Amino acid sequence: MSYKDYYGALGVAKDASSEEIQKAYRKLARKYHPDVNRSEGAEDKFKEITEAYEALKDPEKRATYDQYGSAWRQAGRGGPPPGWENVRVDFGGGSSGFSSFFDMLFNQQRAGAAGAAGGGAPYSGFDFGGGFSAGSYDAGGFGGGLDQEVELELTLEDAARGGQRELSIHDPTAGRSKTFTLNLPAGVTDGQKLRLKGKGLQSADGRSGDLFLKILLQPHDGFTLDGRDLRTQIPIAPWTAALGGEARVQTLDGALKIKIPAGSSSGQKIRLRGKGFPARQGDAGDLLAELKIVVPKQLSDRERELFEQLAEASSFDPDT
Numbered sequence: 250m251s252y253k254d255y256y257g258a259l260g261v262a263k264d265a266s267s268e269e270i271q272k273a274y275r276k277l278a279r280k281y282h283p284d285v286n287r288s289e290g291a292e293d294k295f296k297e298i299t300e301a302y303e304a305l306k307d308p309e310k311r312a313t314y315d316q317y318g319s320a321w322r323q324a325g326r327g328g329p330p331p332g333w334e335n336v337r338v339d340f341g342g343g344s345s346g347f348s349s350f351f352d353m354l355f356n357q358q359r360a361g362a363a364g365a366a367g368g369g370a371p372y373s374g375f376d377f378g379g380g381f382s383a384g385s386y387d388a389g390g391f392g393g394g395l396d397q398e399v400e401l402e403l404t405l406e407d408a409a410r411g412g413q414r415e416l417s418i419h420d421p422t423a424g425r426s427k428t429f430t431l432n433l434p435a436g437v438t439d440g441q442k443l444r445l446k447g448k449g450l451q452s453a454d455g456r457s458g459d460l461f462l463k464i465l466l467q468p469h470d471g472f473t474l475d476g477r478d479l480r481t482q483i484p485i486a487p488w489t490a491a492l493g494g495e496a497r498v499q500t501l502d503g504a505l506k507i508k509i510p511a512g513s514s515s516g517q518k519i520r521l522r523g524k525g526f527p528a529r530q531g532d533a534g535d536l537l538a539e540l541k542i543v544v545p546k547q548l549s550d551r552e553r554e555l556f557e558q559l560a561e562a563s564s565f566d567p568d569t
Contacts, residue, residue, distance in 0.1 A: 255301035274302040395450035411435030436527040477534025
C-alpha cells in the first residue's frame with residue numbers, strides 16, 4: 250500500500266490545527282468540485298482532498314493516520330492491520346495515491362445526527378446549497394429511514410432574513426442528488442440544527458430518515474455577533490466628534506443616519522435598540538456602534554493651518 254500524504258494534499262503542516270485543516274479543505278473543495286470545475290484532473294483532485302479531510306478532521310482518525318498512514322482505515326476497525334504491529338509511518342516521502350470514486354463520496358466518518366437503529370457504518374455526503382462541506386448520515390439497520398446531517402453556510406444577512414433557499418443533497422442510497430426548496434426561518438444562529446422530517450436518506454424498505462441542517466455563520470467584515478446584539482464601528486471626523494453632527498451607520502437592513510453628540514470620543518458606544526440580530530421568538534437584539542475618530546492621512550495647506558491654529562488656541566489636555 251503506497252503512502253498517501255494527506256497533509257500535503259490539503260497544503261497544511263503536520264501540526265496544523267483542526268480549524269486550519271477545515272479552512273484548507275473548504276477552500277480546495279470549492280475550487281475543485283466537479284460541479285464547478287470541469288477541467289481535466291479536477292475530479293481526481295477533489296477525491297484526493299476529500300479523502301485527506303476525512304482522515305484528518307477527526308482527532309482519533311488523525312492519530313490513527315499519523316501512526317499507520319494509508320492503512321489507517323484497517324487500523325481504525327480495531328487494532329493495527331496485519332503486518333503493522335509496532336510499525337510507525339515514515340512521513341519523509343512516498344507517492345500519493347487516490348481512493349476510488351465510491352470512497353470519495355462515501356468515506357467513513359462518525360454520524361452527525363441521531364441515527365436509525367442499528368450499528369451500520371456512517372458515511373459522508375455533501376451540501377451545495379450555500380457553501381458546501383462534509384455532512385454525515387448513519388447507515389443503520391434495515392428497518393427504518395436513515396438520518397443525514399449536512400452543514401449549511403450562511404452570511405449574517407441571509408441568516409437574519411431567512412426565506413427560501415434551494416438545496417441539493419447527495420443521496421448515496423439512491424445514487425443521485427435530490428433538490429428541494431427550504432423555507433429557512435429568520436434569525437437562525439451559528440451551530441443551530443434544523444430538522445427536516447422525511448428529507449433524509451431512504452432505507453432498503455423505502456422509508457426516509459430526517460435531514461439535519463447545521464447552521465454555520467460566515468465571518469462578517471462589518472459586524473460581530475454577540476448573542477443577539479451586533480457590534481460595529483462608525484468612523485467619524487475629529488470636528489464631528491468635537492462639534493456633534495450626523496454619521497452613517499450600517500445595519501443588516503441598510504444604512505441609517507444617526508446623531509453624534511458633541512464632545513464624543515473614540516470608544517464611545519451608541520445603542521440602536523432593535524437593530525441587532527433578529528430572534529425567532531421575542532425581540533431582536535441591539536446594534537452597538539462604537540465611535541472611531543479618524544484623522545486625514547494627508548492635509549491640505551489650509552487644513553494644516555487650521556489645525557495649527559487650533560493647537561495654539563486650545564488648552565485641552567487629553568491626559569486630564
